Amino acid sequence: MSFLNSKSGDNMEEKILLPYTHIKNLPTKEWCRNMQTSFNHWLRVPQDKLEEVINITEMFYICTVIEDDILDGTKLRRGVPTAHSTFGLPLTVNSISHLQLLILQRCMRLHPKSSGDFYDDLTEGKFTLPIIHATKTSKRDAILNILKQKTNDFTLKQYCVSLLEQAGSLQYTRDVLTKLDSELRDEIKKFGGNPPLEAVLDDLLSWRDT
Known part of the structure; x- marks a missing residue:
């Protein structure tokens, strides 16, 4: 440099x-x-x-x-x-x-x-997938109000996560990720496989533990 x-x-x-x-x-x-x-x-x-x-x-x-x-x-x-x-x-x-x-x-x-x-x-200020999903539910206003604050308050963040869970947004995101993972693995197989990339996908499955 x-x-x-x-x-x-x-x-x-x-x-x-x-x-x-x-x-x-x-x-x-x-x-x-x-x-x-x-x-x-x-x-x-x-x-x-x-x-x-x-x-x-x-x-x-x-x-x-x-x-x-x-x-x-x-x-x-x-x-x-x-x-x-x-x-x-x-x-x-x-x-x-x-x-x-x-x-x-x-x-x-x-x-x-x-x-x-x-x-x-x-x-x-980018909207994540759970937030976008939540804006279409009854929890929309409460979640957006918390999002606008950009808070560091742990309790308030916990409350927001609970709202996302109640809205079904977290489960929706898990379902989308599961589907994407399956589709990516199918595409990799069509191209003759790619062990290094498949290993990366395995590493990215850590979200299942959250």
């Missing part, structure tokens, strides 16, 4: 990226990387290009994690103080901005026609 050509510029970039490095070094689940590499069983992307795509994806993911922690007021991330709790809000915000620039630069190098439509994905 290049910020300035001088040695002092390299030191400055290293400091700006401290919040990113802090989160990057946390223990992570391997299923995300395994999913990306498993698709190469079919796509046959050159290894150097594949590694660059994986690295860009990781940078983008970490960028969203840092931003989400700020917006949600989260203090801990996997048992470790969050980036903004450790390095302060000003440096962390600067790190996010610099990361977004680096991501765009690397995408442009990977493919000159790449666009920079990343900000839409960073926007908060």
Whole structure:
């Protein structure tokens, strides 16, 4: 990554990226990387290009994690103080901005026609499938009122989950996920199988335990 050509510029970039490095070094689940590499069983992307795509994806993911922690007021991330709790809000915000620039630069190098439509994905307030389902039930108003608050209150969140359960939204989501899992496995079989991707699907079944 290049910020300035001088040695002092390299030191400055290293400091700006401290919040990113802090989160990057946390223990992570391997299923995300395994999913990306498993698709190469079919796509046959050159290894150097594949590694660059994986690295860009990781940078983008970490960028969203840092931003989400700020917006949600989260203090801990996997048992470790969050980036903004450790390095302060000003440096962390600067790190996010610099990361977004680096991501765009690397995408442009990977493919000159790449666009920079990343900000839409960073926007908060996306409706999850259970919430969307719940808006069509009698629990709609109560759930939406809680959603608008973006609360950190555990009791209120618990109450919202109970409303989603009563509305049948959580069961609906489980049913949809079960159906999607079955359909994906059928499609994989049609293409001659893909053991790495099937292993990823197995890992993603952890939602059944929730």
